[in-house]
Amino acid sequence: MLHKNDIRALLLIAAFYAVIELAGVTCPIRWLTGISCAGCGMSRAWLSLLRLDLSAAFAYHPLFWLPIPAALVLLFRQRLPKALVRWTLGAACALFLVVYVIRMLQPEDAIVTFAPRTGAVYRILARLIG
Numbered sequence: 001m002l003h004k005n006d007i008r009a010l011l012l013i014a015a016f017y018a019v020i021e022l023a024g025v026t027c028p029i030r031w032l033t034g035i036s037c038a039g040c041g042m043s044r045a046w047l048s049l050l051r052l053d054l055s056a057a058f059a060y061h062p063l064f065w066l067p068i069p070a071a072l073v074l075l076f077r078q079r080l081p082k083a084l085v086r087w088t089l090g091a092a093c094a095l096f097l098v099v100y101v102i103r104m105l106q107p108e109d110a111i112v113t114f115a116p117r118t119g120a121v122y123r124i125l126a127r128l129i130g
Contacts, residue, residue: 006075034119038100041111042067060111063099066092 020028029037045064048056057064070092077085103112116122 030113030119032120034116034122035114036104036112038096044111061099063095066095 020026025031026043027037027040029035030040039061041061042064045057045060048054048060049064070089073080073085073088100112103109104114106112
């Protein structure tokens with residue numbers, strides 16, 4: 001079921017996010033670019049779910065539940081038909097993209113934001129250029 005490489009990858013990802021979280025960076029994409037990623041709000045959604053606040057979880061990210069079935073598909077990909085794996089993961093990516101675009105087009109959405117001037121890349125370039 002789980003291969004050593006899968007376990008290593010999961011541990012590496014978890015360690016990376018633990019380190020950046022300790023450094024105060026909650027989202028590396030948003031920190032670098034000032035633009036929210038498609039997963040912004042996901043951590044807060046899961047924390048809300050742990051408090052049994054389902055409405056807040058959906059408000060933070062309506063697809064907070066999707067990584068669980070996607071991870072299961074990835075973990076069991078060797079036992080599933082390739083077409084099913086491809087279709088399922090493609091559909092999950094498409095759903096994330098649609099939700100992301102809808103949220104980006106809603107200026108009142110405080111979770112998904114577009115503020116490139118707050119990103120590290122912009123700040124560094126602004127200092128270098130003057």
